[in-house]
Amino acid sequence: MSAHGRLIIVCGLPGAGKTTRAKELERELRAIRFNPDEWMADLGIDVWDSVTRGHIEELQWKLAQRLLALGQTVVIEWGTWGRSERDALREGARALGATVELHLLDAPLDVLYDRIKRRGAESPPVTTDDLATWDGWFQRPSAEEMALFDSVNTDHSRFSRLLWPASES
Numbered sequence: 001m002s003a004h005g006r007l008i009i010v011c012g013l014p015g016a017g018k019t020t021r022a023k024e025l026e027r028e029l030r031a032i033r034f035n036p037d038e039w040m041a042d043l044g045i046d047v048w049d050s051v052t053r054g055h056i057e058e059l060q061w062k063l064a065q066r067l068l069a070l071g072q073t074v075v076i077e078w079g080t081w082g083r084s085e086r087d088a089l090r091e092g093a094r095a096l097g098a099t100v101e102l103h104l105l106d107a108p109l110d111v112l113y114d115r116i117k118r119r120g121a122e123s124p125p126v127t128t129d130d131l132a133t134w135d136g137w138f139q140r141p142s143a144e145e146m147a148l149f150d151s152v153n154t155d156h157s158r159f160s161r162l163l164w165p166a167s168e169s
Contacts, residue, residue: 006073007090008029010025032064034064039060040053082137090148101152102146104140104146
């Protein structure tokens with residue numbers, strides 16, 4: 001454990017591989033991972049309840065800040081579709097002396113839809129129209145924004161295979 005914490009923000013649309021990547025980071029780095037969907041499902045709360053999701057994310061962020069101040073590694077797996085949300089997390093973590101990484105996971109909408117359909121976890125099911133709408137809301141990080149984060153220390157070639165197996169390319 002370092003003297004200062006490390007925040008890793010995993011960013012992307014549904015089906016991009018956020019949970020897969022976040023769980024991998026959790027294991028490899030002995031990190032604490034925050035995912036509101038899992039908390040909501042465990043509590044029997046509809047994962048589409050945006051008000052409750054906001055409260056859970058606030059609680060998770062409070063806990064994450066305490067862990068970062070203690071020098072822990074924290075993985076935030078919220079999607080973070082908006083630049084202002086990513087800025088707030090980055091600035092809050094940096095105020096605690098933590099390093100901050102952004103892991104952007106992106107794939108074409110047809111690939112995302114296929115992955116979501118195969119996992120069959122969403123109720124009601126996600127439609128292609130849903131994905132198109134969300135894609136319009138998603139503010140993908142620009143090169144300028146990415147430069148505000150610390151370098152990502154990861155083997156991208158290994159993860160690229162995870163995101164783009166031959167059957168999906």
